[in-house]
Amino acid sequence: MKIFLCISIILFVVLSCKKSQSIKDEENGKKYQVSFDVRDFTQKETDFDNTSTSQLTTHNTPEAIPIEDVISILYCVVYSNDGKPAMTIQQLSSQANFGNLNLNLPNGNYTVVFVGGQSGLIYKPKRLSEDKISYTRSTGADSFSDTFYKKFALVIDGANNNSSIILERLVGRVRVVIEDALPLDIKSITIRQTTNIYDGVQIATGIPLTLSTDLYAGTTVQLPTSSVGLTGYSLSFVTLNTLKSFNVEIAVKKGSSYYQNTTLVRDVTVGANKTTVLTGKLFESESASPGNGFLIDINQAWDPEDLDIPF
Structure with missing residues (x-):
């Protein structure tokens, strides 16, 4: 549906x-x-x-x-x-x-x-x-x-x-689903688009363009202690880039230090009014190469309640 x-x-x-x-x-x-x-x-x-x-x-x-x-x-x-x-x-x-x-x-x-x-x-x-x-x-x-x-x-x-x-x-959405349990010392998770960022739309055509306004395509979520042990945790952001593939960075902050582990998912695509879902393990594979373990799926439903996430 x-x-x-x-x-x-x-x-x-x-x-x-x-x-x-x-x-x-x-x-x-x-x-x-x-x-x-x-x-x-x-x-x-x-x-x-x-x-x-x-x-x-x-x-x-x-x-x-x-x-x-x-x-x-x-x-x-x-x-x-x-x-x-x-x-x-x-x-x-x-x-x-x-x-x-x-x-x-x-x-x-x-x-x-x-x-x-x-x-x-x-x-x-x-x-x-x-x-x-x-x-x-x-x-x-x-x-x-x-x-x-x-x-x-x-x-x-x-x-x-x-x-x-x-x-x-006009926009599409990127949703990241973390399958493994959130560890005890995690403070925040940041997901962001790192390439091919569009920040404007041409009125005459409705086509996205770059205005160099340095708009940030992504989100940072501060995690409360009650989130420890949660599996299937998800967060998302919207993007105006429905034209080209781009990379998505997933960064984790632990304790009082800066981001300790970063995963890069390459060649992500998203369509207007559609959600692209990135699913994988983030903490159980910290020693793996960046991007390993994350699968890309495109869900044409905008409503996040309609997602079918495999475990």
Whole structure:
């Protein structure tokens, strides 16, 4: 069973006779009310075809997941035909009308971009061909956070228009599962991506890129004494690199000293909205060569509760 998450957006274009402070129609001054309703996420149990992940078979009725449980900030940017932003709307999940957008536009051809993400998301529209998104620089877990994106063309021609839009998740996730028991003197575990780090997205294409912001792709977990002896312990981070293989470093800090043993897993790949699971023994094979004992598996389910971890 797999989990499929999406945002559904229903676009209603309704003729309006009211004057507005929005962009003036160059011909007759008429404007059209455009309403975007960003609905709750839906969760479906699906079977994925091994050769084409676009073929889905739904086995149950979608379960609504409130969008404020998945994203905390939402941008809607309408670009004019010349590529310049005609309108920008930013909403926070704390707002009562989160997900409901109303704007007025004259007849014309537009490009609409929706971006949903977490606190720290940076989107400063200037020109469609040049605009990018990123996150404020941080050190620690999930610097480039769970983020969704959709770009589509919008034509306002005086006729009612009803269309459904799906926002797509940009990031993938790396999960490390440590099969052997956590030792007594362990203080923390760090997992991080060490090569091919992307820290931005080109708005015009939705393709990841490097902005040299030094965003940290990884996480560090401080382990309490109650974790001693646990097996199957797991931790994860999200990554924007869904294009190239990369290396993942697993580092362990023991006692008061710095990291004493490090394992490097090479050539890890991850897909957008998918989890790549690295499974192996970390402490029973400390004398082994870096990377030994860790197997790589790709799980197409985003929900971590759906992982099947072999022991």
